Amino acid sequence: MSPHGLTTEDLATIALDLVGWSELPLDSAIYVPGQGIRRVLVGIDIGTAELLLARQLGCDAVVAHHPVGMRHRMAPVYRRHVELMMAHGIPREAAEAAIRERIEELETAGHADNYDHVVSVARLLNIPFLNLHAPCDEAGRRILQGIINETLARNPRVSLREIAEALGQLSEFQEAETSIRIALGEPDAPAGKVAMVHGALTNGGYAVARTYFDHGIDTVVYIHIAPGELARLRREGRGQLLITGHIASDSVGINPWIAELEARGVEVIRISGILGRFDPANRRFLKS
Ligand SMILES: [Fe+2]
Ligand SMILES: [Fe+2]
CATH class of the missing domain: 3.40.1390.30 (NIF3 (NGG1p interacting factor 3)-like)
Known part of the structure; x- marks a missing residue:
């Protein structure tokens, strides 16, 4: 300095x-x-x-x-979801469709x-x-996705619970009053392909999570989600969702x-x- x-x-x-x-x-x-x-x-x-x-x-x-x-x-920062989805192999048209409604809500x-x-x-x-x-959230996304990737590299059959436990080792989660929650899916099920979805202004709600599930991602990780959006995902009964806790x-x-x-x-x-x-x-x- x-x-x-x-x-x-x-x-x-x-x-x-x-x-x-x-x-x-x-x-x-x-x-x-x-x-x-x-x-x-x-x-x-x-x-x-x-x-x-x-x-x-x-x-x-x-x-x-x-x-x-x-x-x-x-x-416009919410458009970052499109880049994240495309980086996970989702076609641009499907990614754009997944954010359209929420962008309009945010602008209004x-x-x-x-x-x-x-x-x-x-x-x-x-x-x-x-x-x-966004710069700090992107740093956080990289750290969390990095831990997930390393956990999967050690054991491709790792369970949802084990992914949550690996993330939970970070001091930020150790000190938190919230715990990492398996909001959708069975704790012992394989996590499969996992997308850490963070750093795009706010979580992608129902539409973005469903789009990941529709295109071969087994587990989406959000830091938070609105209760109504989670209820919609639960009603459809597919995909796995981890919620890591906002703060x-x-x-x-x-x-x-x-x-x-x-x-x-x-x-x-x-x-x-x-x-x-x-x-x-x-x-x-x-x-x-
Ligand atoms: Fe943030
Ligand atoms: Fe935040």
Whole structure:
């Protein structure tokens, strides 16, 4: 770190570098730029109270994981589902069909937001403020898919329960109050082909999971799913679904970024659900 600390730009670049991306996706933004950052408040969700808390704690910047008041512009990030499905061998037309309805919902819902509420407070406090969403979620996806792939490579007949147990070794899941849940399927059934579906703004719900099942993927892993969407999948009674838990799973992707900040001498104060610590042994998964 320079003796003068990091800039908000540096904080974003460190996240992008984790996954080899060159620019911030539409669900991530620098709301109030700043420099000289040595102490950061980092949380999964940040609101106006946390901005004031940061000032009280003497922080130089605040970083949220979840986007703050910009649902009106972030729907295109959901299109990442198409790339993930295609990477698992699903034809483009089927992948596009699976996201169409939800994209329309996201765009419509976004118009309801007061996008300036929290950001206006950060501006008035003049406290550097940003959020980093898809880059951290992509880091998390790579780590989780990497663990799944290694588990399958050791034993191609590995069961759903054993996949859940392998993921559950991460400190983020060990510290979580939620547990990794087999939402669909028998625990002792072979996991088969497994897709870790994460890092595309939000989970793909019924339509994306069903599209994976229709194209030869035996098990989908989401970090969360709406109850109604799970009920639809259950009614059809096919496919296997693991739910890893929202806050623990988000932490899996945020922690490698925090580790990089700490390696540069930045003090990080964790709030709002950040669990566990990055295990440097998992750095190998971040490359692909
Ligand atoms: Fe996330
Ligand atoms: Fe999240």
